[in-house]
Amino acid sequence: DAKTTQPNSMESNEEEPVHLPCNHSTISGTDYIHWYRQLPSQGPEYVIHGLTSNVNNRMASLAIAEDRKSSTLILHRATLRDAAVYYCILRKYNFNKFYFGSGTKLNVKP
Amino acid sequence: EAGVAQSPRYKIIEKRQSVAFWCNPISGHATLYWYQQILGQGPKLLIQFQNNGVVDDSQLPKDRFSAERLKGVDSTLKIQPAKLEDSAVYLCASSLNRYTEAFFGQGTRLTVV
Numbered sequence: 001d002a003k004t005t006q007p008n009s010m011e012s013n014e015e016e017p018v019h020l021p022c023n024h025s026t027i028s029g030t031d032y033i034h035w036y037r038q039l040p041s042q043g044p045e046y047v048i049h050g051l052t053s054n055v056n057n058r059m060a061s062l063a064i065a066e067d068r069k070s071s072t073l074i075l076h077r078a079t080l081r082d083a084a085v086y087y088c089i090l091r092k093y094n095f096n097k098f099y100f101g102s103g104t105k106l107n108v109k110p
Numbered sequence: 111e112a113g114v115a116q117s118p119r120y121k122i123i124e125k126r127q128s129v130a131f132w133c134n135p136i137s138g139h140a141t142l143y144w145y146q147q148i149l150g151q152g153p154k155l156l157i158q159f160q161n162n163g164v165v166d167d168s169q170l171p172k173d174r175f176s177a178e179r180l181k182g183v184d185s186t187l188k189i190q191p192a193k194l195e196d197s198a199v200y201l202c203a204s205s206l207n208r209y210t211e212a213f214f215g216q217g218t219r220l221t222v223v
Contacts, residue, residue, distance in 0.1 A: 034211075043114075043201050043214030044153065087152060098212075100145075100152030 004088045009105040012078045020073040020104055022088030027068050031090040034098065035062065035073045039084045044100075047073065047086070083108045112136065114215035116202050122221045128190040131218045135183070135204030141165075142179055143212060144187050145201040153201055159185065160208060192222045 005023040012018040024033065034049040048055055048062045050071075055062040061074040075082055087103040115134040123129050135142050140161050145153035156175065157167040161182035170177070174193070179185040189196055199217040 041216075043203070043217055044212075045214065046211035049211070085152075099155060102152050 004090060004101050006086075006088055006101060006104045008102070009107065011107045011109060012075075014080060014108055014110050015077050018075040018078045018082070018106065018108075020075075020086050020088075020106065021070065022072070023070050024088070024090055025069045027090060028092075030092050032092075033062065033064060033068075033071050034089045034091050035060070036087045036089065036100075037082075037084040038087070038103070039081075044087065049091075078106075078108045080108050080110060082106065114202055114204055114213055116200075116215035116218055118218055119216065120219050120221075122223060123192055125194055125222050126191040128188065129192055129220060130189075131187045131200050131202075131220075133185045133187070133202030133204075133215060135185070135202070136213055139204035139206050139213075140182070141205045141208050141212075142185050143203040143205075144177055144185070145203065147199045147201055147217070149198070156187070165208075189220075192220075194222050196220060197222045 032049050032051050035047040036044040037047050038044040048057050048060050050062045050064055063072045083106055085103040085105050087100050089098045091098040117132050121129055142159040144156045146156050147153040156170045157177045158165045159179040162179045175189055177187045199219050201214055201217045203212040203214040205212040
């Protein structure tokens with residue numbers, strides 16, 4: 001299974017945009033890029049996913065590099081409630097199983 | 111819509127004892143997962159069910175861990191006997207099918223002393 005690499009931690013100011021990077025240089029053509037986040041003492045929650053094109057939803061935007069070897073999760077205006085561990089995960093379309101890495105711990109400062 | 115329910119929320123046992131965790135997935139969700147999350151690490155997939163059949167249990171320590179999903183709905187994860195290194199949060203998740211996003215419960219925090 002292809003691996004992802006994320007920074008251990010990042011810091012942001014409240015109400016500013018946050019760009020969370022993820023490297024996945026061994027991604028295959030059938031791998032979808034998924035992002036989940038885990039708030040303290042909670043189970044992970046789905047954020048967004050994409051294959052090749054950039055994606056937007058109410059929570060965030062996902063920017064995928066043209067060669068698909070990296071992606072960036074964009075939180076347009078960080079709030080204190082966005083402080084969490086963010087996981088970038090590769091999932092094959094026909095195998096739903098997915099493996100979490102160690103993620104990026106995002107700290108949001110007021 | 112009700113989320114994924116897990117019980118108990120917390121459990122403390124002595125090593126070599128047995129313990130069981132229960133999960134009730136979101137109604138209609140065919141796929142169910144159990145994850146183990148050790149403090150400071152990302153969740154580790156233990157087992158995945160599709161209805162009541164096992165799709166992947168490659169990372170399940172089968173000498174001590176077992177799981178079942180009766181009638182393709184609720185699921186139970188058991189540890190027998192427990193070791194100190196089993197101390198972790200056990201997360202259950204479900205998804206409508208194997209192509210859609212997963213929804214997680216709040217987990218059961220197990221402490222083995």
